[in-house]
Each structure stands twice: as structure tokens, then as C-alpha cells.
Amino acid sequence: MRARIHRGAHEIGGNCIEVESAGSRLLLDLGWPLDLPLDADLPLPDVAGLADADPSLVGVVITHPHLDHYGLARKVRAAVPLYVGEAAHRIMREAAFFTGTGLTVEPAGFLRHREPFTLGPFTITPWLIDHSAFDSYSILVEADGRRLFYTGDVRAHGRKPGTFLELLSEPPANVDVLVMEGTNIRPGADVGERAVTETEIENACVETFDATSGMVLAIFSPQNIDRLVTMYRAAIRSGRDLVLDLYGAAVAAATGRETIPQASWERVRIYLPNSQRTKVIQSGEFHRTDAVRPRRIYAEELRERSGKLVTIFRTSMTREMEKIGCLADAHAVWSMWPGYLQEPSGEKLKAFLDRLGIGMTIHHASGHAAIPDLQRFVAAVAPGKVVPIHSSAADRFPEFVPGVELHGDGEWWNVG
Numbered sequence: 339m340r341a342r343i344h345r346g347a348h349e350i351g352g353n354c355i356e357v358e359s360a361g362s363r364l365l366l367d368l369g370w371p372l373d374l375p376l377d378a379d380l381p382l383p384d385v386a387g388l389a390d391a392d393p394s395l396v397g398v399v400i401t402h403p404h405l406d407h408y409g410l411a412r413k414v415r416a417a418v419p420l421y422v423g424e425a426a427h428r429i430m431r432e433a434a435f436f437t438g439t440g441l442t443v444e445p446a447g448f449l450r451h452r453e454p455f456t457l458g459p460f461t462i463t464p465w466l467i468d469h470s471a472f473d474s475y476s477i478l479v480e481a482d483g484r485r486l487f488y489t490g491d492v493r494a495h496g497r498k499p500g501t502f503l504e505l506l507s508e509p510p511a512n513v514d515v516l517v518m519e520g521t522n523i524r525p526g527a528d529v530g531e532r533a534v535t536e537t538e539i540e541n542a543c544v545e546t547f548d549a550t551s552g553m554v555l556a557i558f559s560p561q562n563i564d565r566l567v568t569m570y571r572a573a574i575r576s577g578r579d580l581v582l583d584l585y586g587a588a589v590a591a592a593t594g595r596e597t598i599p600q601a602s603w604e605r606v607r608i609y610l611p612n613s614q615r616t617k618v619i620q621s622g623e624f625h626r627t628d629a630v631r632p633r634r635i636y637a638e639e640l641r642e643r644s645g646k647l648v649t650i651f652r653t654s655m656t657r658e659m660e661k662i663g664c665l666a667d668a669h670a671v672w673s674m675w676p677g678y679l680q681e682p683s684g685e686k687l688k689a690f691l692d693r694l695g696i697g698m699t700i701h702h703a704s705g706h707a708a709i710p711d712l713q714r715f716v717a718a719v720a721p722g723k724v725v726p727i728h729s730s731a732a733d734r735f736p737e738f739v740p741g742v743e744l745h746g747d748g749e750w751w752n753v754g
């Protein structure tokens with residue numbers, strides 16, 4: 339078995355790994371580079387079978403529903419079998435409707451925790467793992483008596499740390515190569531940096547919500563289900579209801595999990611922003627609004643109960659919320675990667691908040707493992723070697739973990 343990274347060897351995002359055995363090939367992730375605009379004309383990587391018929395490409399496995407792992411998959415020929423988590427697939431379909439990204443391709447099969455399946459000469463075993471995307475997997479690939487384990491994106495400090503701990507206590511045996519993400523192995527990173535946990539974010543949010551007399555504007559990605567739960571729990575703890583938009587409600591429903599805050603819950607309400615109302619009308623998908631009708635909240639209640647609400651908020655909603663008049667004494671909580679604040683939409687949002695005198699606090703936990711957790715991961719799996727991916731400082735891996743072998747984009751290397 340041999341492998342090559344097509345993109346991601348020296349950057350965060352755009353992950354794509356090709357694995358070959360006995361003339362058959364398999365792709366792990368087919369992501370979009372994070373530094374490239376979504377409308378850029380990016381060609382598929384040089385992999386036979388993606389654009390032209392070639393049966394030696396047996397499939398594409400997508401680890402989780404983040405664009406930097408699946409963003410190029412929409413360009414692949416429909417005949418190429420695609421595998422992804424079942425809830426992840428539903429979430430990507432909702433993203434396709436609401437955001438124009440997402441993925442509408444019908445998968446050939448779904449990834450399930452520790453349920454192996456075969457594709458040509460490969461045996462593939464997904465491992466459910468804690469990450470900021472719902473339904474995320476690490477992937478074990480076996481062929482020719484060799485084993486490659488790909489972390490996908492992982493962390494130990496979200497709401498599913500049990501999945502990380504399970505992997506540590508029952509790791510896949512005899513792994514020849516661990517292809518490991520190192521988002522937090524950055525140029526200036528220090529081994530002493532610990533991860534802020536989702537629970538700590540919840541507690542910090544409660545403090546901020548309690549100190550706010552008006553509406554709390556919660557700025558977070560609805561696809562970050564752990565954060566959705568955090569916002570719900572913090573809202574309840576501070577005596578508020580959580581107001582989701584239709585996208586947030588759709589993603590929560592797409593998880594298929596009764597334990598995730600749903601539109602039907604007593605303390606969850608649904609606000610329909612103008613942009614989403616337009617989308618529903620244009621698509622004719624009125625079942626989307628019908629499903630949440632009894633739970634909807636309108637302008638008058640947003641105004642009257644503003645101090646009792648935590649409302650999901652985004653740049654596209656600024657004008658209508660100002661017009662409704664529900665923002666007196668409001669406070670914003672930024673709960674995404676702070677780097678987005680320097681981008682045009684972040685700058686626009688900051689200017690809006692400044693103009694209305696609305697303060698903002700940042701409460702955010704990384705979607706990625708801190709270095710000590712990566713070290714525990716490597717120690718538990720004890721691989722023959724570690725190949726870095728998804729890092730802006732891959733050359734720093736040897737400072738933190740043993741057995742590192744650096745391989746650039748496009749370079750084939752043997753597994754084992």
C-alpha cells in the first residue's frame with residue numbers, strides 16, 4: 339500500500355489523500371482550501387477516475403461535513419462511490435439549501451462507528467470522533483497487511499470526549515502510518531497551551547448572558563452542533579429562551595438526535611429572517627416553514643421579551659433586527675474562529691454593532707485537539723510513523739511527537 343497527500347501537507351484545509359493498493363485507489367477527503375474564495379475555479383486534484391471514467395478509483399470517503407474536507411466532492415463524476423456519515427450527509431444537504439455550499443450527491447453508503455466495510459482491496463473502519471462538525475470520523479484503511487490511520491479532524495475537549503477516550507483506550511492495533519491533523523501545531527504554538535473546553539464556554543456564556551439586560555445576539559455556525567447545545571444550555575441557565583433561524587432548526591433536525599435542541603422544544607423558538615423566507619418562497623419548499631409554524635417568533639415578541647432571549651445572529655440579519663427595534667441594551671457573543679472577524683463580513687458586522695453601541699464578547703473553543711491531546715493520541719496508537727497534515731507548521735511536528743516523516747503534496751510514499 340502506498341499513499342500521497344494531494345493537498346494539506348503544508349496548510350490547514352483542502353485535505354485530500356490518495357491511497358493505492360494492488361492497482362486500486364481510494365480517496366480520503368476532497369476538501370476546499372480555506373484561503374480560496376468559494377466561487378474560485380479550482381480544478382480537481384490529479385487523480386484518475388475523478389473526472390474521467392476509471393474503475394480503479396474505488397471510492398471517496400469524506401470524514402466530516404466541513405468544506406475543507408468535502409468542498410471539491412461536488413465536482414466528482416456521479417458514478418464514483420461516495421461514503422460519509424448519515425447525519426453528516428443530511429447536514430450537508432441542509433447547507434446546500436441554505437448556504438449554497440453543502441453537497442447534494444447521494445452517497446453509496448454511510449460511515450458507522452467501528453463497522454468495517456470493503457472497497458476493492460481496502461477494508462475501511464470509521465471511528466466516530468469528537469470534533470466541531472457533527473458525525474465526524476477518523477478512518478482506518480487496511481490493505482496488503484498494512485494499516486493507515488487518518489485522524490480526520492479531532493479534539494478531546496468538545497461534548498463527545500468519550501469518543502476520543504475510547505480511541506485512546508482501544509486504539510486500532512499495528513498501525514503503520516498515522517496521518518495526523520495538527521491545526522494547533524502552529525508557527526508560534528507552545529506545548530503548554532491547553533484547550534478551552536465546551537463546558538468552559540458554556541459557563542462563560544452564562545456569565546455574559548446574566549450581565550446583559552437586553553437581547554443576546556449569538557453569532558455561531560449552526561453546523562457546530564456542540565456549540566448549539568452550549569448556547570441552549572447557557573440560555574436556559576440564565577432564564578432565557580433560544581431563538582434559532584430556519585437553518586439552525588433544519589441542521590438540528592438533520593442530526594436525527596432527540597437530545598439535540600429541536601424546534602419542537604418548549605424553550606426553543608424559530609425566527610425566519612427575510613433571506614430565508616425568500617429562499618423558501620423561491621424554492622417552493624413550504625414544508626420547511628410549515629414544520630416550525632407553531633414555534634415561530636415574530637417582531638413584537640422579539641421586542642417585548644428581548645431580555646429573555648438568546649437569538650442566533652448573522653451579518654445578513656442586521657438591517658431587519660434594527661428595524662424590528664429589539665436591540666436596546668443588546669450584547670453580542672462571537673462564538674466562531676476570531677479570524678473571521680477580520681474578513682469583510684466580520685468587519686461589516688463589527689461596524690454595525692459599533693454604530694448601535696452594542697458590545698461584543700468572544701467565547702469560542704477550538705474544533706481541534708491541543709498539542710498534549712495530539713501527544714496522547716500518538717502515544718495510544720503507537721504508529722510506525724506519523725505523517726503530518728492540516729497544519730501550518732508541519733515541520734514542527736518532530737518537536738512534539740516521535741516518528742514523524744514529512745511528505746509534501748503530490749509525493750507518493752509507502753505505508754509501512
Ligand SMILES: [Zn+2]
Binds near residue numbers: 469491
Ligand atoms: Zn473539520
